[in-house]
Amino acid sequence: MKKISLMKAIWFCYRDRKMSDSEKNRIRAERLSSLVAYTKQNSPYYRAHYQNIGENFNLSDLPPTNKVDLMAHFDDWITTKDITLKEVETFMTDLDNIGRKIKGKYLVFTTSGSTGNPLVALCDRSTNNVMAGINIMRSFARRADFMAFLKGGGKTMGVFATGGFYLGNSSVRARLLSMPWKKRQFGVISALYPLPRIVAELNAFKPTMLGGYPTILELLIDEQKKGHLKIAPVIIMTGGEYLSDQLREDLEDAFGCPVQTTYSCTEGGTIACECPEKHFHINDDWIIVEPVDHQNQPVPDGVQSDKILITNLYNYTQPFIRYEITDRVVMHHEPCPCNNPSPWLTLEGRTDDILTFYENGKTIRISPLAIYATLKEIHGILRFQLIAHGQNQLELRIIPGTGYDPQRLFEAAQKNLADFLANHGVTNAQIAFSELMPMQHPQSGKFKHIINKPE
Ligand SMILES: [Zn+2]
Numbered sequence: 001m002k003k004i005s006l007m008k009a010i011w012f013c014y015r016d017r018k019m020s021d022s023e024k025n026r027i028r029a030e031r032l033s034s035l036v037a038y039t040k041q042n043s044p045y046y047r048a049h050y051q052n053i054g055e056n057f058n059l060s061d062l063p064p065t066n067k068v069d070l071m072a073h074f075d076d077w078i079t080t081k082d083i084t085l086k087e088v089e090t091f092m093t094d095l096d097n098i099g100r101k102i103k104g105k106y107l108v109f110t111t112s113g114s115t116g117n118p119l120v121a122l123c124d125r126s127t128n129n130v131m132a133g134i135n136i137m138r139s140f141a142r143r144a145d146f147m148a149f150l151k152g153g154g155k156t157m158g159v160f161a162t163g164g165f166y167l168g169n170s171s172v173r174a175r176l177l178s179m180p181w182k183k184r185q186f187g188v189i190s191a192l193y194p195l196p197r198i199v200a201e202l203n204a205f206k207p208t209m210l211g212g213y214p215t216i217l218e219l220l221i222d223e224q225k226k227g228h229l230k231i232a233p234v235i236i237m238t239g240g241e242y243l244s245d246q247l248r249e250d251l252e253d254a255f256g257c258p259v260q261t262t263y264s265c266t267e268g269g270t271i272a273c274e275c276p277e278k279h280f281h282i283n284d285d286w287i288i289v290e291p292v293d294h295q296n297q298p299v300p301d302g303v304q305s306d307k308i309l310i311t312n313l314y315n316y317t318q319p320f321i322r323y324e325i326t327d328r329v330v331m332h333h334e335p336c337p338c339n340n341p342s343p344w345l346t347l348e349g350r351t352d353d354i355l356t357f358y359e360n361g362k363t364i365r366i367s368p369l370a371i372y373a374t375l376k377e378i379h380g381i382l383r384f385q386l387i388a389h390g391q392n393q394l395e396l397r398i399i400p401g402t403g404y405d406p407q408r409l410f411e412a413a414q415k416n417l418a419d420f421l422a423n424h425g426v427t428n429a430q431i432a433f434s435e436l437m438p439m440q441h442p443q444s445g446k447f448k449h450i451i452n453k454p455e
Pocket residue numbers: 275276277279281336337338339340
């Protein structure tokens with residue numbers, strides 16, 4: 001496999017964008033066949049699955065893969081013999097390793113586990129370079145915003161769930177560890193901090209670009225309007241969660257700058273970038289997206305899929321080939337006024353609720369992401385669901401991992417949650433253990449971890 005430097009990745013991202021359809025198809029086919037050939041040679045897992053796949057194959061000949069199966073065969077899945085899942089898990093028990101490379105080679109990321117067990121991703125240097133190249137070259141929809149960002153000093157601050165090996169947080173920490181002199185230029189504020197601390201740190205930093213999860217940034221709107229928060233970013237970039245039109249508008253209104261988002265995931269990096277029309281154009285030179293139904297059969301353009309299969313064409317260490325992601329999308333091939341010839345997606349909203357608490361006549365609103373991160377710290381909980389029933393009454397539903405005592409897990413969760421809420425000024429919340437299992441919404445079939453029930 002050829003190594004890709006950051007400069008080369010940037011060049012490819014620039015060059016590929018200008019290609020005709022047929023040139024891009026050729027590049028994609030080349031990248032796919034070299035990835036599959038390499039994978040067959042170096043991953044025992046894929047070798048077994050691809051034993052009937054010859055040199056001339058169609059993408060649809062390759063059996064789809066999924067997180068549960070790949071994680072169960074982690075050591076056979078990855079194409080390098082110098083690392084095991086056990087070593088990665090041990091590495092991840094030390095949070096100081098966030099943003100550091102295991103064995104000096106691979107950055108480690110985990111998903112936030114919205115469908116049960118988290119996925120562990122290993123990114124080698126070339127993979128990181130391509131991810132960075134895509135973000136540098138394609139994340140700004142308008143050149144004018146990019147120029148304003150540079151002119152304003154290019155200072156970037158993200159409000160992310162820290163305390164885990166999540167993509168956003170870990171990549172920023174990796175950059176800071178490798179370039180400590182840049183800490184006035186970019187950084188991360190923990191979304192787990194109480195709001196006044198987040199506000200104070202943002203005021204001190206004065207970001208040109210503000211980044212973060214939509215539900216965290218939503219909590220800052222009031223602070224900016226009241227004048228507690230006094231920042232003047234030239235752009236806001238959200239990620240990690242679905243950004244609704246309403247929230248985009250509210251953020252633009254409060255901060256007086258454009259708000260953008262990307263469609264990304266740990267396994268595929270930035271899958272699609274927004275254009276000025278707010279269409280998510282697929283980075284289809286580096287990633288193949290197939291919208292499919294429940295049976296992994298293709299879904300036509302214009303029809304909502306049940307999930308997608310992604311093929312990441314640049315991660316050779318840990319190949320994701322026709323890998324299932326349970327996002328519903330609609331594929332569009334019709335031309336976009338922005339002139340980007342790549343197909344684009346519309347995404348279905350997925351979002352947890354902001355929780356509302358009351359104490360001493362005050363209303364305190366707390367981001368679901370922060371609560372999510374607090375509960376995820378407890379080892380042994382496979383899945384949870386927290387329901388706020390009003391009057392600060394919480395119900396916690398848990399699916400324990402094998403060998404874990406649910407009552408013990410609950411007590412640990414209750415303690416973490418109570419401490420976390422107390423930090424945010426909520427001292428009188430009642431947290432009850434639920435006999436029920438976490439469940440999907442009966443109508444939409446969608447799963448929410450955190451539900452705010454109206455009183
Ligand atoms: Zn467009």
